[in-house]
Amino acid sequence: MSAPAGLLVNFLPPSSIYIESLPEFSLYPLLMAALGFAQWFWLAPRLVSSVMSWHRVQSATGFDLIRKKAADVIILLTTWLLAEAIAIGFSMTLNRTTDGLGCHVGSVLFHLWLALPTAAAAMLAAIATVSLFRAEGSAFWIGALTALFLCVSAVEAAMLLSADTAGRDRAGQLVGAVTPALVCVLAGVVAARRPFGSAARNSSTCSGE
Numbered sequence: 001m002s003a004p005a006g007l008l009v010n011f012l013p014p015s016s017i018y019i020e021s022l023p024e025f026s027l028y029p030l031l032m033a034a035l036g037f038a039q040w041f042w043l044a045p046r047l048v049s050s051v052m053s054w055h056r057v058q059s060a061t062g063f064d065l066i067r068k069k070a071a072d073v074i075i076l077l078t079t080w081l082l083a084e085a086i087a088i089g090f091s092m093t094l095n096r097t098t099d100g101l102g103c104h105v106g107s108v109l110f111h112l113w114l115a116l117p118t119a120a121a122a123m124l125a126a127i128a129t130v131s132l133f134r135a136e137g138s139a140f141w142i143g144a145l146t147a148l149f150l151c152v153s154a155v156e157a158a159m160l161l162s163a164d165t166a167g168r169d170r171a172g173q174l175v176g177a178v179t180p181a182l183v184c185v186l187a188g189v190v191a192a193r194r195p196f197g198s199a200a201r202n203s204s205t206c207s208g209e
Helices: 003-010 028-056 062-093 095-101 107-136 139-163 170-193 198-208
Strands: none
Touching: 028 062, 062 095, 062 107, 062 139, 095 107, 107 139, 107 170, 139 170
């Protein structure tokens, strides 16, 4: 169960059932399970449906435009956060290889290897962003997504550089910081140039004729 449901449970009063000759039975596990189920299988689908409907709205009224822009920002941030979570998962699967690799390659190659999970996640996020924002032009949103990856990588690189007083890994840290953003831009450009959906089907039909 995620944080919102767990936080709500913390505000509920203690509730236990006492039955003679039986162990004490607490209702908290049942409440947590019920809230978690409602959160992921009732609330979350409705929120996603509402955000996507705002994102697809074509009306030119002021309120609809505000809702659309809010939905676009929510979609972008959600895509970026999911990509960061995927990158963490990728990194965990590569931990054993990373431990043995540091002694056999140089600083630049090692930081490129460290940036590989985030770069792969950035590529997936860029492709998803292009597919979500293709109808209205994805260049701005790819730029915003790239800026998010670059800001996080720059902060991490700055923290590492401040700790590295000798400056031995400066080049590797800079290369590793730029790599995810660069991959995001390249993947977004390539995905934006490819035909999508009905356009791809129409082009294949015309070529077949």
